[in-house]
Amino acid sequence: MNAKTLIGIAAVIILGVVGYVWFGQSGQQQALDDGTTKVGFVYVGPVGDGGWTYEHDKGRQAVEKEFGDKVETVFVESVPEGPDSERVMTQMALEGADLIFTTSFGYMDPTINVAKEFPNVKFEHATGYKTADNVSVYSARFYEGRAVQGHIAGNMTKSNIIGYIGSYPIPEVIRGINSAYIHAKKVNPDVEFKIVWAYTWFDPAKEADAATVLIEQGADVILQHTDSTAPQAAAQEAGNVVTFGQASDMSEYAPFPRVSSIIDDWAPYYIARTQAVMDGTWESANTWDGIREGMVAIGEISDAVPADVKEEALALKAAMAAGEYHPFTGPLKKQDGSDWLGDGDVADDGTLAGMNFYVEGLEGEIPQ
CATH class of the missing domain: 3.40.50.2300 (Response regulator)
Structure with missing residues (x-):
């Protein structure tokens, strides 16, 4: 193998690494460049379950209706609680999510783990109790x-x-x-x-x-x-x-x-937290609302x-x-x-x- 071939291979490897960093870990930059806020949702059940996940997905749809082309939402349904959820969250973060809602109690530790790897991504975990600088928790009474x-x-x-x-x-x-x-x-x-x-x-x-x-x-x-x-x-x-x-x-x-x-009416909360990310005012919080607040x-x-x-x-x-x-x-x-x-x-x-x-x-x- 001659020197020119080695240089060419090295260049491809370097470009590949740079491409991974830019399109993977720096996916948020893409979202910022086109003015779109990307919001991800991780669901424990199918969106057609008629209950818990169905209502969370109605909240996601409300976010789309509220913000139109200023927001892009993505979701993955029927994600088991455990290591697989960590993989799904990681992929969402790599693909440029600015805000990720993880909607089941068993996602708590995976959410904390992934949040450590992506400090510029905001995470919202439903029904848990562990928070971090970029992790909020929310639940209903x-x-x-x-x-x-x-x-x-x-x-x-x-x-x-x-x-x-x-x-x-x-x-x-x-x-x-x-x-x-x-x-x-x-x-x-x-x-x-x-x-x-x-x-x-x-x-x-x-x-x-x-x-x-x-x-x-x-x-x-x-x-x-x-x-x-x-x-x-x-x-x-x-x-x-x-x-x-x-x-x-x-x-x-x-x-x-x-x-x-x-x-469970999650729509007002999801809209408010998405707006906070857009405004740059999002802060880690612990929300526990009930009948009075309409949740x-x-x-x-x-x-x-x-x-x-x-x-x-x-x-x-x-x-x-x-x-x-x-x-x-x-x-x-x-x-x-x-x-x-x-x-x-x-x-x-x-x-x-x-x-x-x-x-x-x-x-x-x-x-x-």
């Missing part, structure tokens, strides 16, 4: 919606058995179970909760099986913290079983079995719910929106009978954020 659901459920059950499909035993899910139980118990002291852990966010087959098991155990009301409409379909097939939409309205099953829902909405309560129960549920919603009532207000004890909140005391956000216990009256252990 879903437990407020669970309080409304619990009130309706406690009034509507005839068997006094309410089934609850849990996804994973993390504080977010445990808070929801506790809140629903507290408010069902207030209106129906005889109510009993049966909990099935599906160990998935989205798996229609597992969710349907969980609903069927609960119905076979006597539950005539099913609540869920999983993302598909499969429990609604199982309840519809069984007949006379009440359900509630999760994360999205799931109104295709209204007016029965779906009698109401918790709706949590209560879907239409159908006429299958008695008028007086509907009126009470809407009054409960209004009280939370006004800041006049908190779902975790004492007196409350923990499952083991120990005191937790005194009469009139309200749970602090720190305890709620790390909640790892059931309240008094709930049966069974929280899986480890």
